[in-house]
Amino acid sequence: MTEEPAENISGGPAGGGTDARFDPATADTRAEEVVDRLGERYWQKSYGGRDGFECLVRTVLSQNTSDKASQPAHDALMERYGGGDLAEALSTAPQDELAETISSAGLYNQKSQTLVRLAGRIVEEYGGVPASGDAEDSGAPSRPSDAFDEFVAAGDPADVRAALLDMKGVGPKTADCVLLFAGGRGGVFPVDTHVHRIARRMGLAPADADHEAVRERLEADVPAEKCGFGHTAMIQFGREYCSARKPACLEDPDACPMADVCEQVGVYPETGEMVDPSEAPEAE
Incomplete structure (x- = not known):
């Protein structure tokens, strides 16, 4: 597959959307905390208006x-x-x-x-x-x-x-x-391969959840106005840190800026091994 560019197309100035600011107040859910942290790291945007x-x-x-x-x-x-x-x-x-x-x-x-x-x-x-x-x-x-x-x-x-x-x-x-x-609709959290992988690795959705189950969980746990940039910023995080084959924490547990809110489902830095979250043994 062709290598992806460093920046998610929807994040930069040419990627559409309007810069916005959302209050990163005490989050009601872990998923909202993750989205707030990603928004502070990358961007906070409101989307809509494309043909x-x-x-x-x-x-x-x-x-x-x-x-x-x-x-x-x-x-x-x-x-x-x-x-x-x-x-x-x-x-x-x-x-x-x-x-x-x-x-x-x-x-x-x-x-x-x-x-x-x-x-x-x-x-x-x-x-x-x-x-x-x-x-x-x-x-x-x-x-x-x-x-x-x-x-x-x-x-x-x-x-x-x-x-x-x-x-x-x-x-x-x-x-x-x-x-x-x-459409600029709030409460819509599209799930691509990055979002599907990261949500399950971090424990924001069940390890065996399919794309639709991940979407339902994220849309339930993230405020409607934060779902849009939650989606695009999570993709950026997947490109920079939580990649499919080589997540940053696998070689250096301190390399990932989201390590303190991640359950590392299927990722084992102590052994250097990694499996799909759905294949990880359930925690006792």
Whole structure:
């Protein structure tokens, strides 16, 4: 897999979101304490406002690859197809041409098929639907992407998530990223491989929890307004310290800044061994 860049794309100035400050008062849960500490170390942001369909496209491109590979693919796609309504453009794009355009992202044949299919569905379901009362009064149909954006931003979050999950090629993490980065919804904590690993290693979720169980636990234990930067800052922490194959504490127990709030499930610095948290023996 392509090496990831040093900084999570959503953390830097170009990564979207608005700098915010949240009171790191006495946390009600360990998960909130962890998120507060990560926010103080990296960034505290409020997210939202991205174009909904473009966010969906970006997240599909990022599946099973790194920012370093997916960002150039996104930029090339937008340069080629982003001049008008993106959903309309991709719905009629030749699949082989789109695959060539996004080839840096990996799995480009599969992803190009997914993007054409998703774009077609957005055009079918949201094309011609007025995006506002003004459009309705004028009789002018909205662009499909605009109507989809409004649904993502204003629709009931449960309905938006269900609609996204009903689209072939969209999983829970992709749906939650659209809700967070486009919809700006509080209380949404997307779970990628970094979050899934770290939450279980630190003991914030059961060691055998799947992605959905981790999401449910974190969303229950972290205040809604902190979930967004909790997600992005935890990814950054995973890149710098709590990597999949070589967590910092494995070689030096004092190297990790979060060691005092971590249960090190499946990580054994005294022996230099490591297993997936789900394979770790239960503490007696």
